[in-house]
Amino acid sequence: MTRVIHTGDTHVGYAQYHSQVRRQDFLDAFGAxxxxxIDGDVDAVVHxxxxxxxxxxxxxDLMxxxxxxxxxxxxxxxxxxxxGNHESTRGGQWLDLFERLGLATRLGDEPTVVGDTAFYGLDHVPVSRRDDLDYAFAGHGVDHAALVAHGLFEPFGYADWDTAEVLAESDIDFDAMLLGxxxxxxxxxxxxxxxxxxxxxxRASASEREGRGYNLVTFGPDAAGGDDCVDIRRRALDTRPFAFVEVELHEGEGESRVRDRIREHDLADAVVLVDVTGGGDPVTPAAIETFATDExxxxxxxxxxxxxxTDAEIEVSFADPEDAVRERLDGMDLSQAARDVEGAVRTDSIPDANVRETVKDRVEERIDDVAAFERVEPDDSEGDADENDADGDEGDTDESDADDDNADGNDADGGVTDEIGKDGEETNSGARDGDGQVSMEDYL
Incomplete structure (x- = not known):
């Protein structure tokens, strides 16, 4: 009998809502x-x-x-x-680095046997390249087999991959497909x-309302009772609380009603997403957000x-846009180099035709100054600036880069004490490119 934890989509490094606290939450969930x-003494973790x-x-995030x-x-x-599609690079993969360090096994068309089960892997493959797949896997000599794959498979939502075709064309009779x-x-x-x-x-999106967790999968004779050799059980994780507040306003109702509905929820350290529908009076999102954080x-x-x-003519007035922009930038933890670039793009003193060259010059002037590319702590505690969008623009069912304003965070032990050199050994100085991110070519 083989017992494994099946997990995926941990998205370590995601500074959701530009929050460094949320960034740490994603690493903490993986750690949990x-x-x-470890506590359950399983035979393997399958990601x-x-x-x-x-x-x-x-x-x-790497450390x-x-x-x-x-x-x-x-x-x-x-x-x-x-x-997966979010982490895939054109050359070597981060998973390859972990394998070289002896910390992981990258699954593929050769079996990796744990107990009485052979595990195979299928990385994310864009739809345009799937016609070239032949699903040829090497044989194994154990009782059970599982395919671990990343993609949107039928019969589940957003599916673009034919599960029946994969199973029919594979050389192996799989007892289970463990997906991400x-x-x-x-x-x-x-x-x-x-x-x-x-x-x-x-929760990487406002649409992910159910509690988070992972699967505990057991392979073996009568694992699930009867003749079934696979038992899949859901295990819950204790993660950052989200409060989903839905307010339908009627005539004469406005911000006071929204505040009353928010008070009905436990807000302590929670991400609060307020959805306003119906009619009623106008509300100011910023004022509601400030109220919730104060609570x-x-x-x-x-x-x-x-x-x-409305048929009435509406007169619109704006506060100083420069003040609004400065306030938003103060919450984005930008490095000094990034602020220089932002200033060049936004200023009226540089003609549009010269912006590209000006930005290039400013970056080149600071290219040897590593400190210029470190994020600058804002005056407030988190600098949590983001669009007023309860959906948080965090969808994951596409194949985009989903680049975000990621900044420095902490490792699972609360700090970073060492780095990994090109030969896989620990060293006191890591390799970092000019935007503060790690390049795969530095290691593989």
């Missing part, structure tokens, strides 16, 4: 899965892709992940994984094979979905 693996949110993770994987390695529990990419946990049976998503380990919320976002129809 690993801690449960179905998108370990990182970005294909060029910053050094603190934090290594710190977590070392805990698993110290417990002699293998980490088996595939590459869809953030909603789900399970189904396709042609006598169990197909399942564990969901993401942190204890970590982050608040308001989405006013109402359509206001």
């Amino acid at each position: 899965v690993i801690d449960d693996s 179905a892709g998108d370990l990182f949110h970005d294909r060029r993770p910053e050094l603190p 934090g992940t290594i710190s977590v994987l070392r805990r698993l390695d110290d417990a002699d529990i293998p980490f088996l994984a595939v590459v 990419d869809n953030h909603k946990p789900d399970v189904a049976e396709v042609d006598d094979t169990w197909v399942t998503y564990p969901g993401s380990t942190e 204890g919320a970590l982050i608040a976002r308001v989405n006013d979905r109402r359509e206001v129809e």
Whole structure:
């Protein structure tokens, strides 16, 4: 019998809502899965892709992940994984680095046997290249087999990959497909094979309302009772609380009603997402967000979905836009170099035709000054600036880079004490390119 934890879509490094606290939450959720693996004495951890949110993770995220994987390695529990679309690079993969360090195994068409189960891997493949796949896998000599893959497979939402075709064309009879990419946990049976998503380990979108977690999968005779050799059970994770506040306003109702509805929720350290519908009076999102944070919320976002129809002529006035821009920039933890570039782009003193060259010159002037590319702490505690969008623009069912304003964070132990050199050994100086992110070519 083989027991594994099936997880995926951890998106380490995602500074959701431009919050460094949320960035740490994603690493902490991954660490919680690993801690449960150690406490539960499972045979392996199977990760179905998108370990990182970005294909060029910053050094603190990389080191934090290594710190977590070392805990698993110290417990002699293998980490088996595939590459997802968010983290995929054109050359070597970060998973290759972890494999060279002895902290992971990148699954592929050769079997990796754990107990009585052979695990195979299928990295994310764009739709345009899937016609070239032949699903040829090497044989194995054990009782069970599982395919770990990253993509949107049928019969689940947003599907663009034919699960039945994969199973029919594969050289191996798989007992289960352990999937990643869809953030909603789900399970189904396709042609006598169990197909399942564990969901993401942190809420990467306002649409992910259900609690987060992972799968505990057991392979073995009568694992699920009866004749079924696969048992899939859902395990919950304790993650950052989200408060979803839905307010339908009627005639004569406005901000006071919205505040009353917010008070009905536990706001302590929560991400509060307010959805306003109906009619009623106008509300000011910024004022509502400030109220929620004053009441204890970590982050608040308001989405006013109402359509206001009027024949009256509306007079609109604006505060000083420069003040608004400066306030937003102060919350974005930009480095001094980034502020120089932003100033060049926005100023009226540089003709549009000269902006490109000016930006190039400013970057070149600072290219040898590493400190200029470090983020600058804002005056407030978090600098949590973002659009007033309760959806948070965090969808994950596309194949985009999803680049975000990632800045420095902490590793799972609260700090970064060492870095990894090109030969895989620890060194006191890491390799970092000019934008503060780590380049794969520095290591592989």
